[in-house]
Amino acid sequence: MDRTLAVEMRTPSSPSGRSGHGPVTSGGDAMRQVAEALRQARRVLITGHADPDGDVAGAGSALVCALRALGKEPVLFNPDPFPAGYSHLPGADALVHRLPPDAAFDATVIVDAARLDRVESFLPRPASLRGTVLWVDHHARSGPCGDIEWIDSDAAAMGEMLYALFRHMGVTVDAQIGMGLYATLIADTGGFRYESTTRAALRLAADLVELGVKPWEVAQQVYERQPLERVRLLARVLGTLRVGKSGRFACVTMALRDLAETMASPSMSDGMINHARGIDGVEMAAQLDEMGGDRWRVTLRSRGGVEAGAVARIVGERGHKYGATFMLHGTEAEIVRRLEDAVDQAWRGDVPPPPADRGM
Ligand SMILES: [Mn+2]
Helix, strand or coil, rough: CCCCCCCCCCCCCCCCCCCCCCCCCCCCCHHHHHHHHHHHHHHHEEEEEECHHHHHHHHHHHHHHHHCCCEEEEEEEECCCCHHCCCCCCCCCCCCCCCECCCCCCCCEECCCCCHHCHHCCCCCCHHCEEEEEEEEECCCCCCCCCCCEECCCCCCHHHHHHHHHHHHHCCCCCCCCCHHHHHHHHHCCCCCCCCHHHHHHHHHHHHHHHCCHHHHHHHHHHCCHHHHHHHHHHHHCCCCCEECCCEEEEEEECCHHHHHCCCCCHHHHCCCCHHHHCCCEEEEEEEEEEECCEEEEEEEEECCCCHHHHHHHCCCCCCCCCCEEEEECCHHHHHHHHHHHHHHHHHHCCCCCCCCCCC
């Protein structure tokens, strides 16, 4: 597979704010530089985007286990809990939601974060406490994010990158480490269903099974240990299902009182929108989350025929091919109508061009 390994030049505005090592040029050595920085480190902070998904959780689990095996002192941090299905992975019990104000690290590994502003607010301050900042991601990034930036946009999940890293570092990938890696694959390929289910992802899954990972064991943890509150919330959210006249648009709503009355947390609604998208004939699903006042967070999920980004542009927002998330103001009925009209408009191909300066 044609891999793009990008290493960006350090700039004075890099997140650690240090200017210790020389400029890094582009080439295939990003992973080796991450490995070298980890080799030299003792205390390593591991984090990812807030409101973590299974990719962040699985990567955190695997990194904790691998770094412990190397005799390091990893600290796994996120301001928010891991999703319930991913909280029982090996090493995930080490997750902390608070760092001592003076906690200092030799290196900070940031995984799957896509944008620096998704993590910067909770990284240790001053930046010198972070040590060398290692940015490991499969999302394109904008602007400098780390002292060493390793981006592989072909990787289906963090697990693919970490498996290569661990092997390069001579870590024996056992079933413990493998479970976290496998969990990232499940998370980001939707259980080996999405377009991201590449040959490389399936090959890695097979390798991990050979190393002792039990797919049914991981799948049970991820899919079959749901909190009762989540299933109660699902029942309420699905009860709001509406399908547009054309049959191409389906929408569900999560009201604040649904959360209050089921005692569920907002992140538990993750994935519910897929029930709406999964209806035969539906091209675009939306979930409206009530935020209070007249604010609603809109999540769009497409099956690919109508791009979520196109629908987002019609309502003045932005998004990707398969998904978009943005805020809208209005009544629930107004927003549903607006989105339904936008989906029909996008279906006809009547879409404003993307802004030139925004590569999505
Ligand atoms: Mn990911």
